[in-house]
Amino acid sequence: MKLIANPFSPYSRKVRVVLAEKRIDYDFIIDNPGDAATRVPEYNPLGKIPVLVLDDDTTLFDSRVIVEHLDSASPVARLIPEDTRHRIQVRRWEALADGCTDAAVAIVMEKRRAADKQSAEWIARQQGKIDRALKAMSEELAGKAWCSGDLYNLSDIAVGCALGFLDLRLPDLNWRKLYPNLGKLFEKLLQRAPFKDTGPPKA
Numbered sequence: 001m002k003l004i005a006n007p008f009s010p011y012s013r014k015v016r017v018v019l020a021e022k023r024i025d026y027d028f029i030i031d032n033p034g035d036a037a038t039r040v041p042e043y044n045p046l047g048k049i050p051v052l053v054l055d056d057d058t059t060l061f062d063s064r065v066i067v068e069h070l071d072s073a074s075p076v077a078r079l080i081p082e083d084t085r086h087r088i089q090v091r092r093w094e095a096l097a098d099g100c101t102d103a104a105v106a107i108v109m110e111k112r113r114a115a116d117k118q119s120a121e122w123i124a125r126q127q128g129k130i131d132r133a134l135k136a137m138s139e140e141l142a143g144k145a146w147c148s149g150d151l152y153n154l155s156d157i158a159v160g161c162a163l164g165f166l167d168l169r170l171p172d173l174n175w176r177k178l179y180p181n182l183g184k185l186f187e188k189l190l191q192r193a194p195f196k197d198t199g200p201p202k203a
């Protein structure tokens, strides 16, 4: 199978961590939807990465659909619990972490516009989402080892990818100082090869 993705994309990283945890081989096709020559719309009408292209040419998107497919495709290292209550809790964590990333992406895109076209109000609105998401993640993690349940799972991967993206694109946020428990979780995730090996390339 092929993963159309980008080493800087946090949603792609989530999928790449899941692929590595589940030891599934794939071809990594790098594409940037922002480039004029992008081929992403041929695979995903929404023009977004990641896209997983299965061996029968079926295309899957977005990252939440892809990780569910991968987790059910192989019994190795289950990352989404079977129990309904627990599964919903994990998916809620994922929605919170991805939503935090969505707001960070929105800020980055807005700041790429000409200075006189940027909306301070829009940026502040997105920043509010990030601030509240970080607070909620920290409060819900509290003193626990992992985000949901006793074992590492998709919730931790999603939170780690969101935090990694904040480091990459909004490094002045200082989330570690505000929320040391999230910092501890992030360090623990970095000790795992699937997470460490999928970090964005250093400039």
Ligand SMILES: N[C@@H](CCC(=O)N[C@@H](CS)C(=O)NCC(=O)O)C(=O)O
Pocket: 008, 009, 010, 011, 012, 033, 034, 046, 047, 048, 049, 050, 061, 062, 063, 064, 098
């Ligand atoms: N909810 C989607 C978000 C994907 C997404 O927004 N990807 C960004 C790259 S990080 C993208 O492709 N943006 C291009 C665009 O929106 O046109 C997912 O989880 O896969």
